[in-house]
Amino acid sequence: MIRDTSAQDRLIEPAPGRRRKLLLIGGVAAVLVAGVLAWPGLQRMVSTNASVSETRLSIAEVERGPFVRDVAGEGKVVAANAPTLYAANGGTVTLRVHAGDKVAKGQVLAEIDSPELAARLAQERSNAEAMRAELMRAQVEARQQNAALQRDWENATIDLKTAQNDLDRQTQAFKAGAAASMQVDHARDTLEKARLTLAHANAGRGLKEDALKFEVQSKQAALERQQSLVKDLQRQVAELQLRSPVEGQVGQLLVAERATVAKDAQLLTVIDLSALEVQMQVAESFARDLAIGMPGEISGGGRAWRGLISSVSPEVVNGEVAARLRFDGEPPDQLRQNQRLSVRVLLDRRDNVLTVRRGGFADEGGGAHAYVLREGMAERVPVRLGARSLDKIEVLDGLKPGDKVIVSGAEAFNGAPRVAISR
Template identity: 60%
Template sequence: MIRDTAAQDQLIERKSGWRRWWRLGVVALVLVIAAVAGLPTLGRLFSATASVSSSRLAFGTVSQGSFVRDIAAEGQVVAANSPTLYASYGGAVVLKVRAGDRVSQGEVLASIDSPELSNKLAQEQSNADAAKVAWLQAQVDARQKRSDQQNTYDNALLERNGAARDLKRTQLALDAGAVTQQQVDQAQDALDKAKNSLAQAKADQGLGENSLSFNIQAKKLAYEHEVLMVQDLQRQVENLAVRSPVDGQVGQLFIAPSAAVAKDAQLLSVIDLKALEVQMQVPESLARDLGIGMSGVISGNGQTWNGLVSAISPEVVNGEVAARLRFVGQAPDQLRQNQRLSVRVLLDHRENVVTVPRGSFVDELGGAFAYVVHDRLATRVPVRLGASSIDKVEVLDGLKPGDKVVISGTDNFNNAASVAISD
C-alpha cells in the first residue's frame, strides 16, 4: 500500500478577515474620492469632439512684459550710385582700365576714335568762320548804305532850304512889282517839291536803317547758330574720352579691351564706394510696418554702424520685399560691394504688453480664435490679436498671462469647440 502525504499536513488556524476588509474599504474610499475629484475633467474629456496627440502640437504660455518689434535679417552691401558709361558716338573704343581698378573723378577710362565726328567738327568750324565773315561784311555794307542815305537826306535838305529862300525873294520882288504872280507860284511849287523830296529821303533813311539792322541781326544769328553747332560738336569730341563721373572702382566691363561699338553702346560701370547701402529682404508680413526713415543697426566685421531705411521696393518677390538702409554719416571704407552684413531695424518697443509666442495658429485660425489648454483639454476661445514681431504676437483681448495655448498644429482640430489632447 502506497503512503500519502497526509501525515505531513498541518492544520493552520484561520485568522479573522476584518483587516482584509479594512484595507479593501480604504482602497474603495480612495477610488471614490478620485472619481469625484475627476468628474469635471472626465466630463470635459468625454465632451470633446476630437482627440489629437500632443506630439503633433506645439504649446506656448501667455506672458506679460516688454514687447519689441524688430526685423533682423542678413543684408548685402550694394552701391547706391553705380553709373553705367555709354559710347557717346560710334567708333573704335580702347579701354584704359580693368575691372576692379580704383579710379578718380575725371579720369579717362576709355577713348573713342571717330573720324566722322572729327570731320564734321572741322566742317562746322569752317561754316562758322564763313558766317562770321558774312556778319562782319553786313556791318560794313550797313555803314556804307547809311552814309549814302544820309547824303541823300542832306542834299534834299539843302534843296528845301534853297527853295524856301527863292520863294522869299520872289515874294519880295512881287511886292515891289518886279516879278509876276506866276513866278511866285513857280517858286512855291519848287519849295513844295523840295519838301516832298526831303520827306521821302527821311522815310527812306528810316526804312533803310530797319532793313540794315534786320540784315545784320540775321547774319549775327546765323553766325551764333554755327558757333553753337561747333560747341556741341566740340563737346561730343571731348566726350570721346570717357571719364569717370565719381571717385570709386571699375565694376563690370561690357566690351573687350579694344572693340568697335555703335552709339549709346554700354562700355563699363563705375561703383561709387562712398555711397554704399545695405539691401535686406523683409518678409511680406512685416514689410507693411516698415517705413522710410526708420532707424536700424548694421553690424559686421566685428563693428556696428547706425543706419536709416532709405528705400522700400513697391513689389513683392517670392513673399519678400527688398529694402535698403544707408549709413548715418560716411560709409565705412573697409566695406565691399556684395559683402554680407547683419541688419536689424527697430519697429516698436513697449512695456507691460500681453503676448503669446508666435506660431502658425495666427494664420490657421485667422487670428480670431485660440485654443487654451487646461487639464489636457484644448478649448477654443475668441481672441483679438495686435501687432506681431519675430517671435511674439500682441494679445489685445481673450487671453491672460499664464494661459497655455496651442500655437501650432491647430489645423488638426478642424475648428472643433474642444479637443482632447492625448500623450
C-alpha cells in the same frame, strides 16, 4: 530556565465558512481602494477624446512684459548711387581704366573715336566762318550805302538853300524893276522842287537805313544759329570723353577695349562708395509694417551701426519685399558692394504686454483657439491674438499670465475639446 506557557496553549481552527467570508471582504476592500486611487485617471479617460504624450508637445507659459517687434535677416551692401555711362555717339571705344580702379570725379574713364562727328564739326565750323564773313560784308555795304544816302540828303539840303536864296534875289530885283515876274515865278518853282527833293531824300534815307539794318540783323541771326550748332557739336565731341560723375570705384566694364559701339550703348558703371546702403529681403507678412525712416541696426565683423529705412519696394517677389537701409551718419570704411551684413529693423516696442512664445498654434484655424494645459488635461479655449514678432505673439484675450499653452504639436488633437496629456 523559565518555562513558557506553550504547553498550555491550544490552537483553535476557524470555521470553513467564516474564512471564506473574511477573504471576500478583503478582496472587495482592495478593489474599492484601487478604484478610489485610479478615479481621477479614469475620470479623465472617460471625459476626453484622446490621450497624447507630453514629449510630443511644445509648451510655453503666458507672460507679461516688454514686447519688441523686429525683423532680422541678412543683407547685402549695394550702392545707392551707381551710375552707368553710355556712349554719346557711335564709334570705337578706348578704355582708360580697369574694373575696380578708384576714380575721382571728372576723371576721363573712356574715349570714343567718332570720325563722322569730327567731320561734321569741321564742316559746321567752316559754315560759321563763311557766315561771319557774309555778316562783315553786309555791315560794310550798309555803311557805304548810308554814306551815299547821307550825301544825297546833304546835296538836297544845299539845293533847297540855294533855291531859297535865288528866290529872295529875284524878288528884290522884281521890286526894284530889274527883273521880270517870270523870273520870280521860275525861282519860286525851283525852290519848291528843291523842297520836294529834300523830303524824298530824307524819307528814302530812313527806309534804306531800316532795310540795311534788317539785312545785317538777318545775317547776324544766321551766324548765331550756326554758332549754336557748332557749340552743340563741340559738346557732343567733348562727351566722347566719358568722365566719372562721382568719386568712387569702377564697377563693371561692359565693353571690350577698342570695341565698336552704337549710340546709347552701355560702356561701364561707377560705384559711389560714399553712398552705400544695405538691402534686405523681408517676408510679405512684415512688409506692410515697414515705413521709411524706421530705425534699424546693421552689424558685421564685430561692429554695429545705426541705420534708417530709406526705401521699400512696392513689388512682392517670391513672397518677399526688398527694403533698403542707409547708414545713420558717416558710412563705415572698407565696405564693398555685395558684402554680406546682418540687419535688424525695429517695428514696435511696448511694455506690459501679455505674450506667449510663437508657435504653430497661431496659424492653425486662423489663431482663434489654443490648448491650455490644466491638471494634466489640454483644454481648447478661444483666444484673440495680436501683433507678432520673431519669437513672441501678443495675447489680446482668452489667456492670463501663468497659463501653459501648447504652442506646437496640437495638430495631433484633431480639434478635440479636451485631450489627456500623459507623461
